[in-house]
Every structure is written in C-alpha cells, then in structure tokens.
Amino acid sequence: xxxxxxxxxxxxxxxxxxxxxxxxxxxxxxxxxxxxxxxxxxxxxxxxxxxxxxxxxxxxxxxxxxxxxxxxxxxxxxxxxxxxxxxxxxxxxxxxxxxxxxxxxxxxxxxxxxxxxxxxxxxxxxxxxxxxxxxxxxxxxxxxxxxxxxxxxxxxxxxxxxxxxxxxxxxxxxxxxxxxxxxxxxxxxxxxxxxxxxxxxxxxxxxxxxxxxxxxxxxxxxxxxxxxxxxxxxxx
Amino acid sequence: xxxxxxxxxxxxxxxxxxxxxxxxxxxxxxxxxxxxxxxxxxxxxxxxxxxxxxxxxxxxxxxxxxxxxxxxxxxxxxxxxxxxxxxx
Numbered sequence: 001x002x003x004x005x006x007x008x009x010x011x012x013x014x015x016x017x018x019x020x021x022x023x024x025x026x027x028x029x030x031x032x033x034x035x036x037x038x039x040x041x042x043x044x045x046x047x048x049x050x051x052x053x054x055x056x057x058x059x060x061x062x063x064x065x066x067x068x069x070x071x072x073x074x075x076x077x078x079x080x081x082x083x084x085x086x087x088x089x090x091x092x093x094x095x096x097x098x099x100x101x102x103x104x105x106x107x108x109x110x111x112x113x114x115x116x117x118x119x120x121x122x123x124x125x126x127x128x129x130x131x132x133x134x135x136x137x138x139x140x141x142x143x144x145x146x147x148x149x150x151x152x153x154x155x156x157x158x159x160x161x162x163x164x165x166x167x168x169x170x171x172x173x174x175x176x177x178x179x180x181x182x183x184x185x186x187x188x189x190x191x192x193x194x195x196x197x198x199x200x201x202x203x204x205x206x207x208x209x210x211x212x213x214x215x216x217x218x219x220x221x222x223x224x225x226x227x228x229x230x231x232x233x234x235x236x
Numbered sequence: 237x238x239x240x241x242x243x244x245x246x247x248x249x250x251x252x253x254x255x256x257x258x259x260x261x262x263x264x265x266x267x268x269x270x271x272x273x274x275x276x277x278x279x280x281x282x283x284x285x286x287x288x289x290x291x292x293x294x295x296x297x298x299x300x301x302x303x304x305x306x307x308x309x310x311x312x313x314x315x316x317x318x319x320x321x322x323x324x
Contacts, residue, residue: 029313055312062316193262
C-alpha cells in the first residue's frame with residue numbers, strides 16, 4: 001500500500017539488506033512480491049513463467065542492492081528490474097513487448113458505454129443524452145465486495161486485457177499512486193489514465209449487467225413537460 | 237467542442253461525459269472542461285449515477301488485495317538468499 005512512510009520503510013529495509021539481513025529480505029519479498037507477480041503476468045503468458053520472472057527479479061535485487069543509489073524509490077527500482085528480466089526473453093516463452101506497446105495494441109478506441117444507450121447526435125432537443133441511463137445499484141452500503149458481487153468484480157478484473165488489468169490492479173487493488181504506476185510501467189500519465197478508465201469502465205459494466213441496473217428515460221414525457229413549461233412562461 | 241467562449245451555454249452530452257469521468261476523478265481535466273462537466277452533472281441524474289458507480293468501483297477494489305504469495309515461491313526465494321549470502 002502506498003501510504004506516507006512506505007518509501008522510508010523500504011529504504012530502511014534496503015539498508016539492512018545491504019548488510020545481509022535475511023529478515024529484511026523476507027520483509028521486502030512480502031511487501032512487493034504480490035504486485036511483482038501482477039506486473040509479470042502482463043509480460044508473460046502464464047502464471048508459472050511469471051513466478052520465474054519474480055524469482056529472477058529478487059535474485060537480481062540481492063545481487064544489485066549494493067549499487068542501488070536511491071535516485072528512484074526502491075519500489076520503482078525493483079519494478080524496473082522486473083521489466084528488464086521479463087523483457088530479456090531467453091529460452092522460455094516470453095513476450096518481448098514493452099508495456100507501452102502492449103497498451104497501444106489493446107486500445108481499440110471502444111466507447112465507454114454502448115452508443116445505442118444514448119439519443120443520436122442529430123436529436124433535436126437532447127443529442128447524445130441517455131436513453132438507458134445507469135440506475136442505482138442495490139444496497140451499496142453493504143459494500144460491493146460483500147457476497148456474490150465480489151466474485152463478479154474479481155472475474156471482471158481477471159478478464160481484462162493484460163495492460164488494463166495491470167494498471168487497475170496497481171492503482172485500485174494495490175493502492176499505488178498514478179506517478180508510481182507510470183514510473184514502474186514506463187508509460188505516460190495520459191496512457192495510464194486511458195488504461196485505468198477502460199479497466200474501471202469494464203468492471204462498472206460487468207456490475208451493471210449483473211444488477212440489471214438500467215432505467216429508460218421517457219423522452220416523450222420529458223418533451224411534453226418542457227412544452228408545458230414553455231407555454232406557462234410564454235402563454236401566447 | 238470544449239470552448240466555452242464559442243458555446244457559452246453548450247451543454248456537454250452524456251455520451252461525451254462518460255469518456256471524461258476518469259480524467260475528472262484523476263484531476264486531469266483543464267479547469268474549463270471540469271466546470272463544464274460539473275455543470276452537466278448538476279442537471280443530469282444519469283451521469284451523476286455513472287460518476288458514483290465509477291467511484292464505487294475504484295473505491296471497492298482495495299478489498300481484493302491479497303498479501304500472500306505462494307509459500308513455495310517464498311521459501312525458494314529465501315533459500316536463494318541464503319545460498320547467495322554464503323557464496324556470493
């Protein structure tokens with residue numbers, strides 16, 4: 001979790017790791033391996049290969065910690081190593097595509113909401129406005145992660161394309177800042193936002209489908225009310 | 237069209253609004269676009285609900301966080317550490 005002090009804790013652990021402290025190493029492994037696995041999964045085709053990449057990353061961290069100068073955060077430095085390890089390829093099957101290229105390949109420019117849920121652009125009164133608008137989800141106060149919706153959300157995240165899944169996982173699941181995500185994945189702030197937007201949009205759509213929460217707007221009634229209002233204000 | 241001076245009263249269409257929600261939540265919209273979006277929200281229950289749902293999605297995912305990595309992977313990493321420390 002990215003809270004104030006997380007970087008300072010990492011720095012202290014790095015200093016102890018340089019001195020060969022196994023408990024400091026174990027603490028760093030516990031702090032970062034889960035996110036490392038998530039990012040590795042973006043680059044390689046299977047969980048097993050991702051675990052190998054994470055393993056090689058930690059070995060490179062042990063070997064290289066003496067040369068870590070603290071110019072970036074330890075976290076950023078570790079994730080850069082992961083990227084290099086994942087991209088190096090080797091005999092095993094690995095994608096050797098930079099994250100930015102992976103992201104670009106995923107961007108099909110799809111709309112956030114199906115266009116047929118809005119009035120057409122040439123509508124006389126309400127161009128591009130909702131026809132089927134989002135309706136309130138049931139019992140949000142219980143939290144979306146209670147009961148079945150938790151599985152719906154988890155499945156929606158799992159089904160995302162790799163770059164979108166990685167960004168939403170780091171931002172919303174691991175709680176990283178946008179700056180940390182951009183630094184670790186070497187993508188621009190704009191690209192990071194596009195990926196986050198597409199990912200959150202798909203999770204929202206999955207929940208909407210699950211709840212069946214849409215509401216049709218009766219534009220005949222809206223138009224009739226507008227005409228009544230106009231006539232009342234201008235009774236000529 | 238994002239220019240308030242060209243369309244001083246131009247309402248944002250909902251179909252445009254839904255594309256801007258993440259930029260809005262991230263504080264990445266220019267002031268003028270942000271004001272235009274907020275003005276639209278004031279009169280649009282559909283987009284207000286859409287915004288709330290996107291916030292709920294973003295806010296709820298932290299509950300999916302897992303701390304643990306597979307124990308075999310952890311053990312194997314610690315074994316590598318010991319091996320490297322004794323024979324660097």
